[in-house]
Amino acid sequence: MSARKVAIIGSCVTREAFITENNxxxxxxxxxGPVGWQTSLVSFMSAPIPEAAASLIEPSESMNAHNTKTMRRDITKADRDEIRAYQPExxxxxxxxxxxxxxxxxAGAYLTNNSNNLRKTDxxxxxxxxxxxxxxxxQADYxxxxKEKFDAFVQWARTELPNTTLVLNAFRFSSHFRIGGIDFNFVRYVGDTKNDKKxxxxLRENDILDELYRWIAENYSIDVIDLRDRAYFADGNHKYGVTPWHFGRPxxxxxxxSLNELMMTKRSDAPTVAEVFYRSDGTVL
Incomplete structure (x- = not known):
């Protein structure tokens, strides 16, 4: 059996499942294939920033090549074009x-307000x-x-990726990390109360994630990998820093x-993305 073609729109909470250190x-x-790295769905489904307006957004000296590339792709929506061309399974x-x-x-469009690139620009x-x-x-504005862009994303996938399975990674941020067999709590940062507010x-962000996942489940028929019923430590030795979103190998x-199990259900006669997007009452999205 040949390897399945995978594209990603997301961050380290998804991309790091596909590195040899973890799997x-x-x-x-x-x-x-293509990875829409750290792009929001709002930006992903937006029109590109017009060239004249985009020319005013110049990378700063504090941005490395990777961050500059990420910002440029977010501006031009190159990720969307490449995923369409790739036709992932x-x-x-x-x-x-x-x-x-x-x-x-x-300029009549949306960009991800990324702290790693856009926020560093003049x-x-x-x-x-x-x-x-x-x-x-x-939240009331956002x-x-x-929701408008998420619906556009689903419709785009239906039209442009008719043989693709959409999979939502329903993650939550970790509350603890472990170093040398000792557990530390992010919310009550041991010996450093200055980070309590941060x-x-x-906790509030996890509540919002849960709200979004419920809304998606109520309105769309999308495959989900949901590990929220299990507790996972963040990686206390992660090369990009110890944070609630840098998970450990488990x-x-x-x-x-979970993805392997899901893919085993996708037989050749299984419904495709063009066939499964119905609400629970049977109406077409």
């Missing part, structure tokens, strides 16, 4: 960037010519836009196991 044999089963997505970053509205720091919104601080915000092993 040494993943390449036997999955071929990783599976498109896995998560809501990390919609939750953590939010968006800016600029354009963003000048604070003029755009509006911004965030899922946590401005949610209608998110980590307590994680999470990604279970994620791949």
């Amino acid at each position: 040494p044999r993943y390449k036997t089963f999955y071929e990783i 599976v498109l896995i997505f998560d809501l990390y960037s919609d939750l953590r970053y939010g968006y800016i509205e600029y 354009f963003f720091k000048a604070g003029a010519g755009f509006t911004k919104s965030h899922m946590v601080s401005a 949610l209608p836009v998110f 980590w307590r915000a994680i 999470f990604f092993e279970d994620f791949i196991a």
Whole structure:
């Protein structure tokens, strides 16, 4: 059996399931194609930023090549074009960037308000010519836009990726990390109360994620990998830092196991993305 073609729209909570450090044999089963890295679904389904307006968004010296590339792709919506051309068998997505970053509205389009790139630019720091919104601080403004773009995403997949299975990674942020066999709690940061407010915000973000997952389940028939009934530690030795969204290997092993199980149900006669998007009452989305 040949490896299944996989595309991703998301962040490390999904992408790191497909690295050999976490799943040494993943390449036997999955071929990783285009990755919409740290792009929000609001931005992914937006029109590209017009060229003249985009020329005003220049990378700063504090941005490395990877962050610059990520921002450029978000501006041009290259990820969407490449995923369409790739025609993956599976498109896995998560809501990390919609939750953590939010968006800016600029020149009639949307961009991910990414702290790793856009927020470092002189354009963003000048604070003029755009509006911004965030899922946590401005939920009443953000949610209608998110829901509109999510519906557009589902319809886009139906039309442009008719043989693709959509899979939502329904993750939650971890409350603990482990170093040297000792457990530490993000919410009550041991010996460092200055981070209490920061980590307590994680609890609110998890509540919002749960709300979004419920809304999606109530309105769309989409395959979900949901590991929320299990507790996972964040990786206390993660190369990109100890955070509630940098999971340890057990999470990604279970994620791949769940994906493998899901893929086993996708026989040649199984319904495709063009056939399964119905609400629970039988009406077509």
